[in-house]
Amino acid sequence: xxxxxxxxxxxxxxxxxxxxxxxxxxxxxxxxxxxxxxxxxxxxxxxxxxxxxxxxxxxxxxxxxxxxxxxxxxxxxxxxxxxxxxxxxxxxxxxxxxxxxxxxxxxxxxxxxxxxxxxxxxxxxxxxxxxxxxxxxxxxxxxxxxxxxxxxxxxxxxxxxxxxxxxxxxxxxxxxxxxxxxxxxxxxxxxxxxxxxxxxxxxxxxxxxxxxxxxxxxxxxxxxxxxxxxxxxxxxxxxxxxxxxxxxxxxxxxxxxxxxxxxxxxxxxxxxxxxxxxxxxxxxxxxxxxxxxxxxxxxxxxxxxxxxxxx
Numbered sequence: 001x002x003x004x005x006x007x008x009x010x011x012x013x014x015x016x017x018x019x020x021x022x023x024x025x026x027x028x029x030x031x032x033x034x035x036x037x038x039x040x041x042x043x044x045x046x047x048x049x050x051x052x053x054x055x056x057x058x059x060x061x062x063x064x065x066x067x068x069x070x071x072x073x074x075x076x077x078x079x080x081x082x083x084x085x086x087x088x089x090x091x092x093x094x095x096x097x098x099x100x101x102x103x104x105x106x107x108x109x110x111x112x113x114x115x116x117x118x119x120x121x122x123x124x125x126x127x128x129x130x131x132x133x134x135x136x137x138x139x140x141x142x143x144x145x146x147x148x149x150x151x152x153x154x155x156x157x158x159x160x161x162x163x164x165x166x167x168x169x170x171x172x173x174x175x176x177x178x179x180x181x182x183x184x185x186x187x188x189x190x191x192x193x194x195x196x197x198x199x200x201x202x203x204x205x206x207x208x209x210x211x212x213x214x215x216x217x218x219x220x221x222x223x224x225x226x227x228x229x230x231x232x233x234x235x236x237x238x239x240x241x242x243x244x245x246x247x248x249x250x251x252x253x254x255x256x257x258x259x260x261x262x263x264x265x266x267x268x269x270x271x272x273x274x275x276x277x278x279x280x281x282x283x284x285x286x287x288x289x290x291x292x293x294x295x296x297x298x299x300x301x302x303x304x305x306x307x308x309x310x311x
């Protein structure tokens with residue numbers, strides 16, 4: 001896919017086909033009630049994030065000869081782990097280019113699945129991406145977010161939401177590069193009109209709200225613990241963000257940091273109630289589609305002590 005290709009809303013049939021390819025390999029994540037909403041626990045996926053959905057979809061869409069060459073991607077950590085896991089399960093080699101600031105837990109996850117991480121300084125890696133450096137590599141490249149099959153695979157999450165809560169009115173989705181929200185919105189809007197999709201970012205990396213205001217690229221230095229949302233601007237995604245996201249919510253970084261232990265405590269209470277009571281959850285009209293932080297992230301953050309980190 002060339003860098004000048006404009007990506008449009010994904011047809012619902014393509015979303016369904018992608019979701020079906022990935023379905024045998026991913027978890028149908030549960031919904032739990034949290035403060036009047038429902039949280040879809042994508043952190044329970046094999047690598048701790050939704051990314052495995054898109055990478056299974058994209059890898060299994062490759063011709064067999066290209067798949068045998070192996071997989072390569074670029075990532076701050078979540079897509080890297082997903083690519084490594086998918087390659088491991090499909091029995092092919094994998095390398096991932098990643099920021100040299102990627103969390104240690106995510107790099108260890110890449111190695112755990114037998115892939116080779118290639119750390120690079122952020123600016124150097126962004127230049128490699130802009131020059132499509134993967135073109136000179138032997139493996140088949142899967143873009144971490146600006147890939148139709150990756151986004152379509154993520155759309156499986158939206159299809160599950162509709163099956164679990166047919167009358168859902170609003171879905172809130174954290175946004176980094178835009179692959180998740182594009183897939184989820186394509187699934188929702190392609191299935192039923194009137195569902196509002198809200199994109200969420202930290203004010204420590206409010207890329208899309210600023211890019212939409214400028215109607216083009218902006219330069220931002222990430223200053224957020226949500227490292228999985230710090231993808232670089234990709235011009236192909238700008239028209240898509242205008243089309244699939246109905247409105248944006250920017251969360252102050254201090255509030256984001258404070259919310260993580262609060263959320264962990266509330267989730268622990270919910271899980272305890274579910275295990276002891278084993279009854280159905282109340283379904284509400286407002287839903288949160290994805291929890292950005294994996295179990296590895298939470299462990300690392302709590303180990304560091306969030307209250308001691310500068311905000």
